[in-house]
Amino acid sequence: MINIGIVGSGNRGIRCYGLYLLKKKKDIAKIVGVSDPDRKRLEVAKKVLKLDDDAIFTDTEKLLEMKNLDAIIITSPDYTHKDIAISAFNRGLDVLCEKPLALTVEDCDEILEAQRKSGKILCVGFVLRYNNFYRKMYEIANVEKKLGRIIIAGAIDSVSTGSQYFFHGWWRLRKNSGGLLVQKATHSIDILNWVINSKPVRVYGEGGLAVFGGKEPDDKRCSSCEKKNECPEALLEKNISWDYGEASISIEIEDKCVFAKEIDVYDHEVLTISYENNVKAFFVESQFTPDYKREFWFIGDKARMYGIDPYIVSKKDKRKPYIEIVYRHTREKEIIPVKLNPGGHGGGDPGLIDDFLRCCITRENVGADGIAGRESIAVCAGGEKSIETGKIIELRRKV
Numbered sequence: 497m498i499n500i501g502i503v504g505s506g507n508r509g510i511r512c513y514g515l516y517l518l519k520k521k522k523d524i525a526k527i528v529g530v531s532d533p534d535r536k537r538l539e540v541a542k543k544v545l546k547l548d549d550d551a552i553f554t555d556t557e558k559l560l561e562m563k564n565l566d567a568i569i570i571t572s573p574d575y576t577h578k579d580i581a582i583s584a585f586n587r588g589l590d591v592l593c594e595k596p597l598a599l600t601v602e603d604c605d606e607i608l609e610a611q612r613k614s615g616k617i618l619c620v621g622f623v624l625r626y627n628n629f630y631r632k633m634y635e636i637a638n639v640e641k642k643l644g645r646i647i648i649a650g651a652i653d654s655v656s657t658g659s660q661y662f663f664h665g666w667w668r669l670r671k672n673s674g675g676l677l678v679q680k681a682t683h684s685i686d687i688l689n690w691v692i693n694s695k696p697v698r699v700y701g702e703g704g705l706a707v708f709g710g711k712e713p714d715d716k717r718c719s720s721c722e723k724k725n726e727c728p729e730a731l732l733e734k735n736i737s738w739d740y741g742e743a744s745i746s747i748e749i750e751d752k753c754v755f756a757k758e759i760d761v762y763d764h765e766v767l768t769i770s771y772e773n774n775v776k777a778f779f780v781e782s783q784f785t786p787d788y789k790r791e792f793w794f795i796g797d798k799a800r801m802y803g804i805d806p807y808i809v810s811k812k813d814k815r816k817p818y819i820e821i822v823y824r825h826t827r828e829k830e831i832i833p834v835k836l837n838p839g840g841h842g843g844g845d846p847g848l849i850d851d852f853l854r855c856c857i858t859r860e861n862v863g864a865d866g867i868a869g870r871e872s873i874a875v876c877a878g879g880e881k882s883i884e885t886g887k888i889i890e891l892r893r894k895v
Contacts, residue, residue, distance in 0.1 A: 500528065503572050512571075566856070600877055618865060626844040633801065647775060670761050685779060692794075698769070707763050802820045
């Protein structure tokens with residue numbers, strides 16, 4: 497039996513990890529504790545996950561000190577990941593950490609060094625690697641080798657919910673999120689790294705704030721703004737409710753103005769990335785598109801592959817994930833529909849957890865390891881620095 501502690505009792509901590517372990521994996525895993533500084537959330541976690549009073553903690557260090565603990569799952573805010581992961585490794589625990597692994601390459605390296613010394617498992621929350629759509633793209637490129645030698649690649653993240661997700665709350669400050677390349681783009685950058693099957697060596701970026709940010713006071717809030725009923729970015733409902741069956745919780749989310757002076761994360765970025773195997777790639781992220789989707793291109797000397805993973809598109813355009821291959825010399829087109837597994841992120845959420853538990857038992861390497869987490873942050877944090885300085889950033893690695 498793997499005794500697991502969960503750090504953070506938000507929706508991912510309780511629903512994605514907690515309830516899945518409780519309902520689907522109780523034969524091999526047991527949740528023995530949860531930590532969160534929010535007492536209200538802890539009480540909900542206690543009821544939903546059927547924990548005793550002595551199994552909930554407002555201090556994460558108290559959770560990590562539990563004598564019967566084997567592993568932890570970190571779902572706390574991004575800027576807390578490094579210290580918690582290192583503390584867990586120092587106590588001999590296996591770790592599953594939500595993405596991003598950390599906010600900087602240096603912090604990732606500290607985590608990896610602590611993992612190396614401990615000899616324990618580190619799994620990063622790259623759930624897309626366990627989604628059949630992305631797995632199929634990897635197989636086409638690296639197992640079936642239908643594209644030949646990949647030469648050019650690219651990805652576009654269209655984020656229709658940028659305003660709601662990132663510019664009303666704590667993510668809008670780079671000190672908390674590392675920037676939205678680090679916070680959001682880390683998924684798609686990881687897929688590029690994975691399918692290209694090489695390590696990035698340099699990145700150059702351009703971007704900025706074109707829609708969000710501005711001159712409004714930092715403490716201005718939608719709920720008290722006289723223009724809230726006419727502003728399309730206004731967050732009119734501050735309360736979010738989550739019903740877990742055994743208990744429910746209603747929390748108040750931040751509704752700060754998205755046009756405030758303090759906002760210093762970019763709302764659009766364009767990157768060019770060079771790899772050790774000479775592949776050249778581009779990446780584009782926009783936080784103000786009407787649709788929400790991920791698109792990928794991989795161009796080889798034999799064929800070109802295009803894949804689209806749409807979440808929200810126009811009302812008349814209801815696509816499902818699919819992959820298209822066009823062969824260079826014949827111009828024949830092959831359409832590959834993809835059936836997703838049940839569960840969040842197209843089956844990626846349960847796939848990630850299953851892989852982590854399997855490796856906790858077998859001591860094999862996970863499919864989304866700390867090196868992958870580090871290489872993604874190298875590109876994303878490097879891209880942020882490039883946009884800020886206007887310089888090409890060389891991505892020097894210790895690993």
